[in-house]
Amino acid sequence: MSNVLFDVPGPKARLRHQILAVVGVIGVAGIVGFIGYRFYDSGQFAPKMWEWLQYTTIQEQLAERILATLKAFALGAVMAMLFGAILAAGKLSEHAIWRGPATVIVEVFRAIPLLIMIFFFYFGLPAIDIKMSQFTAVVVGLTLYNGSVLAEVFRAGIMSLPRGQTEAAYALGMRKTQVMVLVLLPQALRVMLPTIVSQLVVLLKDTALGFIINYKELLDYAKYLGGQGQFGRPLVPVTLVVAAIYVTMCLLLTWLAVTLEKRNRRDKKLTPIDTKALDDVAIPAASQSM
Amino acid sequence: MSLLSTYSGLFLSAFATTLKLFAFSAVGSLLLGTILAMMRVSPVPVFRAAGATYVTLVRNTPLTLVFFFFTFAYPLLKILKLDYEQGAIVALTLYTSAFICEVVRSGINTVPVGQAEASRALGLTFTQMLGSVVLPQAMRSVVPPLVSTLIALLKNTTVSAGFSVGDAGAIQSTLSEEGANMLVGLSWVAFFFVVLVLPLTFLQRSLEKRWSVAR
Secondary structure: OHHHHOOOOOHHHHHHHHHHHHHHHHHHHHHHHHHHHHHHHOOOOOHHHHHHHHOHHHHHHHHHHHHHHHHHHHHHHHHHHHHHHHHHHHHHOOOHHHHHHHHHHHHHHHHOOHHHHHHHHHHHHHHHOOOOOHHHHHHHHHHHHHHHHHHHHHHHHHHOOOHHHHHHHHHOOOOHHHHHHHHHHHHHHHHHHHHHHHHHHHHHHHHHHHHHHOOOOHHHHHHHHHOOHHHOOOHHHHHHHHHHHHHHHHHHHHHHHHHHHHHHHHHHHHHHHHHHHHHHHHOHHHHHHO | OHHHHHOHHHHHHHHHHHHHHHHHHHHHHHHHHHHHHHHHHOOOHHHHHHHHHHHHHHHOOOHHHHHHHHHHHHHHHOOOOOOHHHHHHHHHHHHHHHHHHHHHHHHHHHOOHHHHHHHHHOOOOHHHHHHHHHHHHHHHHHHHHHHHHHHHHHHHHHHHHHHOOOOHHHHHHHHHHHOOOHHHHHHHHHHHHHHHHHHHHHHHHHHHHHHHHHO
């Protein structure tokens, strides 16, 4: 991939790289060490600061908050995909009555910052007597924003298929819905899966915006726990642990995306074998010789 | 309309802060992102590993958490005092640079292998090859996704409103103190963001169209 950029190093270059490597190690270690020293010096590594991890009540509450985050994520993800599918269908429609509004909705919702949307639902709507809980406001915001992004992904996925697929399906006498459901969608979904999952990672990260309107999720708990005097106000340790939890959750999702992509590729390699098997059934003479 | 004329000063100063945050962190993250991208394609494994670790960690951390760290946890470390606005710029820069790094790196990877090989054959050094052959070509495929990253940055500046910075996201809290109609006020904020973002989107689309033909 990127190693085509440089030649196989000769003795001089190897020496230079080694010197640079040493400098690099010193530099990186210096930065990490300095930050680590600041942590140590300001007493963040003191055992007292980490004691809270041992309490089962805190562990349970932490798990509860992770669930709250995941709940917003799960509901937001499902709704965003539905909303995205509807918008994509609208954008792909042949009728301008559907295409126009869908395009405008996608453009507008993608241009408005998610936080402003969440504020709009949580602080703005009570003015016309629509009251939403923090959870609903976060989920609706996530749905509208990510749904619009996903609509573009869906549309691009379907447009990326060769035209011949649609033409062949029409030639076989299929109707518009049949072409979409039986021919285009199954193929497009495979192409789109990695992109969809990485958008879901974005959605998972954006649930943390709920913190700003006091939705009782993971980051909100971090702030609460970090202010507890009985544990020596362990804000820094708590932030580190919560960051690790977020990174782990997102990496698990990303890992899922990579696995899906790999499976996707393997399936493509399998396709010729499948057709051969079909040929074998179709031509008995060939199967006899096997 | 009446709300907008009553609070025109508030809207102006808030959006000025937003644009200031955007400008500073855009420049900062473009610089840091390019450095990170060069680290990730460099021949020295340590630099590659360091760049990759940074990008993986930051890309999988919510921006709100980065802000949280710089507002609440960072001051406890007593490294260098940052006020809320500077903290916001640092948080936005660190966060966005990871995405810029990935955009630049994938741009470098779209340049055909033959280009790098040919410049090596001509005896160019690594820096010369990167500077005068690979990067100028990579720019073409980099600029459209770069613009989308910057659009995302512009929208992300609103997160700083949750952390004591008086940017466009914070208009809401002032309006609420004054008892103004929040629905109207927030609609105006949303409207101005659409006005700011849409031209950038169109610029990105047209660049993408014009340059995709050239390749």
